[in-house]
Amino acid sequence: MKILVAVKQVAALEEDFEIRADGKDVDEDFMLYDLNEWDDYSLEEAMKIKESSDVEVEVVVVSVGPDRVDESLRKCLAKGADRAIRVWDDSAEGSDAIVVGRILTEVIKKEAPDMVFAGVQSSDQAYASTGISIASYLNWPHAAVVADLQYKPGDNKAVVRRELEGGLLQEVEINCPAVLTIQLGINKPRYASLRGIKQAATKPIEEVSLGDLSLTANDVGAANSMSRVRRMYVPEKGRATMIEGTLAEQAAKIIQIINEFKGA
């Protein structure tokens, strides 16, 4: 039994940042990298299945990205993942989520897992489409925004609860293997133990090239994506106004604004 977890190293921004010279992204010097929060929950869900199973379950984490992504993959290994795979080629720079989904699909075909988990979305780009594109390329059933999962290794069906608008939950039975995109709050992700971190530091990360996946530079990158970033910019500030004055005056102004909105 194998569960493959697609993970991403995401970038958070400092309070003060500068846009890159080409105007298409933030200057990398101002980015703070970490494992995507949603993926932390996906991995934990896989680990829960592994730890509660009577049969042997292998958890494999996969990511598409440059060398720095190893840090996030080691974090996954430290939390208990059995293997980590990183796919990269400089020609993949600028790939959109659909192309990333295609690259991951080729890994999945080789690994032949029984289930695939991905985060609902990444916190930096928020396309929410990598997991779904994998399902599409594989022609597998999928469920998005999974807030609860009942599944035992070997089952040919899983029951998921999907989070909908307005606090609604939708209970869905889904055929397996399937691709599930996991929502925040489905579990409580663990911290990696010190022992786990030390062991992860010595574990190999399998580096996979495009060639290993029968892909070429003509299949990836911005030029071969269906969407491309044209520019990134900070929009002009809106109508926000700082409320000045003494504390009592600020309180009075806030009351006045609230009353105006209430029509009082």
Add this chain to the structure above:
Amino acid sequence: MSDSADALVKLAIKAGDPYVAAAVHELATGALKQQLEQLILESRRTALSLARWEHTPASVLAALSGVGDDAVDLRLDKNPNTEAGILSNLYVDASNKGNLNLTRLIAQHRNSEVGVLKSIALFAEDADSLLALSKNPSATAEVLASLSARMLDDELSVALNKNIAQNNSASAELLERIYERSDLHTQAAIIGHVNCPDALIAQAMTSDDLLIMRTLARDARISTDVLLQYAKSDDAGVRCGVAANAKTPVSVIGELVSDKSEMVRREIASRNDLLPVHIVRLLVDTDVWVRQRLARNAIAPLPVLSALAGDTHADVRRAVARNTQCPLELLELLATDSNAWVRAAVAYQHHSPLELLIELAADEDVDVLSGVANNPNTPQQILEKLVASSEADVRRGVILNKAATRKTLLPLLEDPYYLHRVLMVANPSLQELDKWNLREDPDYQVRFSVYRWAVKNIAPINARYIVGNEVIRRRRV
């Protein structure tokens, strides 16, 4: 440098870690300092990160100020650890470049030199810098007076005076000078200012403006007569002030204890000079917050606390359990409360006895167990069990427990949560070697904390831990 300091710096260089290098930077001189700075400045990302980090030592910030990178300078201007001399240099640089954003940050920085602040007061042209300066508590009375005098007839003076009226550095003379030129809001702030001259307070006591009255009602400098008069005000805000004023006579408290506004009664319930008759009235108040405040009041007698311990609202019962004078019999009762927050309050209560804490240690609620873990009366055997809790809050409770012994704490040196290991470095119950063994921790903040601890304790640390690093390996006791 002493031998120990020298060895520590060399070890930091050998570690090749910019955060470790930053931790020991202040100890180094000459070539060793240069090597540390090479590590610190090895990449722009690291320089930016250290320039903004609130734990970066001042000497490192000084080194970073020489990089000549505007993005680094921006972070230095915002960093609360940046020292006065560096800010002065940055001010000169910002002035030469006409960088108003940096000037504003220096104007509001608490470490800015008085000379720099005065220069901004006298010469800065942009409103944002001047407004930031007027709010800066490090601006002296003289700086504020210079600013006020310069902007006397400027339309910005209205906003500046509002800030000055709330700045504790403003002198009595300056407050008096701006009072007459100010609107009612600013005047009320001046009246509430700690340096407000007596003459202004005397004058304000004749005012019938609500803002002034609300401010004065809380002020211990006003006369009893005025308090009596304010107690009859139609405005609940004014009466609230009277209810909170320590000078308010008992006769007035007797009236306000039944005030129609619950805000007033809440203030009354927290007073430490209540008579039994007042307490009896507050005990049956319909407002939960009134009863809750009474339940927290250290002067509430046992029968009152007993009655409140049976209140239908858990918040009131919790307040009883948190009362510093809560007797043992009530703690025993509240330890069995159906509400976990109430039981947690008993667990946190520092005079809960050992037997009660042993009972609460069997609780399954994380807040209750956190309280037991925090409580210095909890026996070590219980703490040793709680150290293995899967809940980080519970384990943190043990780390923060001043009575936790070294033996109890030792397993937490391997706690998965990095912040717990940072806390362990500061824990006085651990031995030097326990802490020193964390120097190669996977988390940079833990490594930084260990080396900072070593820098601050360089004299007492036995140099053999450092020089003899190869001999004394990680040893767990």
